[in-house]
Amino acid sequence: MQQSGSMQPEAEPTPPQVQQAGRDETSALLASLPMDTVNHWLREMMLIREFEVRTMQAYQDKKIGGFCHIYIGQEAVAVGTIAAITPEDPVVTAYRDHGHALARGMDPKYCMAEMYGRIGGCAKGKGGSMHMFDKANNFFGGHGIVGAQCPLGAGLAFATKYRDEVINKERSKHVTLCFLGDGALNQGAVHEAKNLAGLLDLPVIYIVENNGYSMGTAISRGTTVGHEITRKADAYGIESAVIDGLDVLSVYRDMKPLVEHCRQTSRPAFVDMRTYRFKGHSMSDPRKYRTKDEEAQYELLDPIARLSKAMINNQMLTDERFKQIGKEVRQEVREAIKWSVASKPPGKDELYKDVYVEKWGPYTGTSLPEMLGGDES
Numbered sequence: 466m467q468q469s470g471s472m473q474p475e476a477e478p479t480p481p482q483v484q485q486a487g488r489d490e491t492s493a494l495l496a497s498l499p500m501d502t503v504n505h506w507l508r509e510m511m512l513i514r515e516f517e518v519r520t521m522q523a524y525q526d527k528k529i530g531g532f533c534h535i536y537i538g539q540e541a542v543a544v545g546t547i548a549a550i551t552p553e554d555p556v557v558t559a560y561r562d563h564g565h566a567l568a569r570g571m572d573p574k575y576c577m578a579e580m581y582g583r584i585g586g587c588a589k590g591k592g593g594s595m596h597m598f599d600k601a602n603n604f605f606g607g608h609g610i611v612g613a614q615c616p617l618g619a620g621l622a623f624a625t626k627y628r629d630e631v632i633n634k635e636r637s638k639h640v641t642l643c644f645l646g647d648g649a650l651n652q653g654a655v656h657e658a659k660n661l662a663g664l665l666d667l668p669v670i671y672i673v674e675n676n677g678y679s680m681g682t683a684i685s686r687g688t689t690v691g692h693e694i695t696r697k698a699d700a701y702g703i704e705s706a707v708i709d710g711l712d713v714l715s716v717y718r719d720m721k722p723l724v725e726h727c728r729q730t731s732r733p734a735f736v737d738m739r740t741y742r743f744k745g746h747s748m749s750d751p752r753k754y755r756t757k758d759e760e761a762q763y764e765l766l767d768p769i770a771r772l773s774k775a776m777i778n779n780q781m782l783t784d785e786r787f788k789q790i791g792k793e794v795r796q797e798v799r800e801a802i803k804w805s806v807a808s809k810p811p812g813k814d815e816l817y818k819d820v821y822v823e824k825w826g827p828y829t830g831t832s833l834p835e836m837l838g839g840d841e842s
């Protein structure tokens with residue numbers, strides 16, 4: 466039998482980095498963009514970072530319970546990709562979802578109140594950290610089952626295409642962004658979704674936020690051809706790109722034409738978005754599976770520091786203004802926390818609301834199972 470091990474490189478660093486934009490390239494990119502846009506991206510990334518720092522503190526103080534996955538380090542991905550679509554385009558993601566919700570326009574107070582388990586939260590405090598949802602901003606969650614959002618991404622793209630082409634008799638004009646982690650690549654549902662997207666010409670872009678780890682498992686240990694995951698798109702005839710996810714300018718530069726191509730052709734795409742999570746997998750992860758040196762190496766590529774330095778070098782930002790934005794986002798998050806604390810926990814009357822069983826009402830007769838108070842086994 467042929468050895469498939471030859472497909473893996475010998476000692477691939479984890480996670481693999483991508484060619485970074487040089488100083489001149491960055492300056493040219495900055496010059497090509499409206500100043501307000503770049504300022505907005507910087508502020509958004511800083512808001513997400515501050516939101517996550519305060520979330521971690523509140524979690525440690527036991528104000529937030531349940532699972533909680535922090536997005537620090539990956540801010541440029543949500544901000545740069547969402548900047549490349551329109552507010553009408555659907556977005557769906559996994560459980561590391563606070564950054565996407567905020568970048569999509571959710572008010573931080575609804576996001577924070579959800580984390581605090583309060584009725585004012587976007588899911589009435591019944592979903593928590595992993596289940597942000599904001600229909601008004603076309604943000605469809607927030608999903609805790611690894612890979613489960615990928616068939617939903619295909620479904621959302623099918624829905625927009627059907628509405629545009631069949632109901633409205635127009636050209637398909639929407640693009641869905643479906644985010645997933647590198648670990649999700651090994652889930653069956655992801656492959657079925659890619660197959661359907663390719664087969665049915667669905668305008669969905671699968672963005673793998675490749676932070677190199679699935680919990681404590683490095684991509685090279687858990688995933689075949691982990692050094693070149695775009696080959697997993699080739700297998701389905703889906704176009705792909707590798708993007709520096711630690712640089713918001715590169716993310717936008719590379720995503721914008723890809724989004725427009727998918728919009729025009731009504732075809733799917735796949736992105737290997739190289740990034741790094743600066744914190745643990747979840748709040749209970751001591752990070753023993755990676756070295757301090759590796760973490761330090763990636764922290765040098767901090768997306769906020771990279772953008773702010775580039776802006777300062779190009780006379781688009783001053784140290785004072787940078788500090789001022791820091792103050793503003795701290796205030797915004799403080800207010801979100803204050804609002805969340807003032808919001809009440811959901812009452813008992815909420816228990817059976819928004820759950821499927823409500824539609825049919827309680828069972829009658831003897832078919833009620835014991836766990837629901839019935840007397841039959």
Ligand SMILES: Cc1ncc(C[n+]2csc(CCOP(=O)(O)OP(=O)(O)O)c2C)c(N)n1
Pocket residue numbers: 561609610611645646647648649650674676678679680746
């Ligand atoms: C179907 C399923 N299997 C296992 C888990 C447990 N689990 C939660 S997160 C995770 C790792 C996923 O890693 P990745 O997709 O790379 O995303 P990241 O956490 O790096 O953002 C696993 C295995 C789950 N939630 N769902």
Ligand SMILES: [Mg+2]
Pocket residue numbers: 646647648674675676677678679680
């Ligand atoms: Mg990962």
